[in-house]
Amino acid sequence: MFFKKEIVELIKTVKGIVLAIIFLVLGISSPLLTKLTPEILKMALADASPEEAQVLSAVMSAPSSLESYSQFFGNFNSIGLLVVIIVFAGIVANEKSKNTAAYILTKNISRTQFILSKFVSSVVFVFVSLVLAMGSQILYTKFLFDDNLIDIKYVMLYFALLFLYLIFILTIVLFSSVITKTVTSATFFAFLIFIVFNILPSVPKIGKYMPSDINNFGIITQAKNIGDLAVNIIIAVICLIIFLFSSVKIFNRQEL
């Protein structure tokens, strides 16, 4: 029942809609930009001197489906992940600061149910948004670049791993929202933990096993296979379970 309220809230407060639209735009814009960037540059080169035109033409490669996915990968990592953190940072903290959590928890709902409803609803929304992004990315790329450079099987695998990575990010956001009292501090903590997990791969020896590596473009190009990321996947799953379990445990002890 509370899960349904969460879904309705994400729709009515437009947060979920914004997330879905941004993901959809990322899926549409990446192949379009890849296709149109050389055209735009060509138009710009019309006014350039023959020497400049020669240099730029040499640098520019012909657009391909591979570049379209590379563009998506870049855009998603810079915009998509930030949007997920911003949209869901207040998921618990907002209810604590506004006292809506204290009120509803005097009804017949357990705190575990309260937290898990929020988590599952955020996962559902991220999944739907990711499907929109993936669908538009695959369809537009197929439509604009008929080069057969990419095996769709590996694209699907990449999106499956990206979904797992987003669930991991959601548990970080949930945890931050539980341990803080305001949306601002929850957003700050979520970014802090996210940055730490993005710095960890540069640590010698252990860095290569960190969860952030499961969001890996090498899967699409087949430079990496699922076996190479097995340890990262296991660590990501362990981390997300720890964050989720801690969120429930901490919230169960909190005074509201």
Added chain:
Amino acid sequence: MNDALKLVNLTKIFSTKSINNNKTENKIIAVNNLNLTIPHGSVYGFLGRNGAGKTTTLKMITGLSKPTDGEIYIYGNKIEFGKPASYKNIGFLPDVPEFYSFMTAREYLFLCGRLHKMSDNDIKNKIREIFELINFDKKRLKNKISTFSRGMKQKLGIAVALINSPDLIMLDEPTSALDPIGRKETINIINSLRGKYTVVFSTHILNDVERVCDRIALIEKGSLILDGSINDIKSKYSGLHSVLNVEIPANNKLILDKFLEAIKEFDFISYINSEEDENIKLSFKTSDRKKAGEILPKMIYENGLSLIKFEFEDANLEDIFISATSSIVSQEKEAVI
């Protein structure tokens, strides 16, 4: 039937770190060994000054705060922190109820009803019944809660508290944030709950208590200092701390001074003030109503004065509240000195 609510040695201690020294832990005793029994069917006023521990007590009863020590029973069932099944027989209205503003009143009531595992049909019937009881305009059901005034939100909060037909309704300062009309409406609603529910109503507005409650508990610094029916408490306090009004003819100032001087030898009577118009009106405070009733008229006649009026003024709740809470504060000051 069991007592509606029973608090046994209920204690809540908050730990705070000292600002000057992080290593020092300060302890604030918000609720101190509170024992209280609230009988079924009563409208119970839970009184205390701001910061006396009322809201902390209600939060422990409604499962929002974990007691440091002690036990809470609702109709014989023990309340356990974090286990909503143990406090599902309570309807709770916080001082400022915060609803999901994106919802309509109907959606919020249905959410609460469904959380209580009620069928949609039962929820509909219950809403109809409650709205008649609290005189809530049904047309507002489809309005977003964000458009409601404070008074409307308070009414909706009462409807939410009643949706699952609990036996015990807890209202935390339901009138303190309202204008006089909203206050009157809320008091009328509480009155209409009488006989159907046991109502515990925390407040520091004593007028409201006198209008609606039949029993009260007064807490100060987290401890219970008074508990019982309003009439019993008033008569007990009237015996201990009564105001006595005496009216005598305005004829002889010297005799009057002599009489007032003679009064000073009795420690259970103290002179408060006098007013003079046609007659002289004297006010005394006494801690022993019976003795004062015997001694004063006798002294008046012995001093050659005649008596026009002699009456005890009943203590009101405000006098009782001030007298009881200030005696605790002064005891604490003496202990510190």
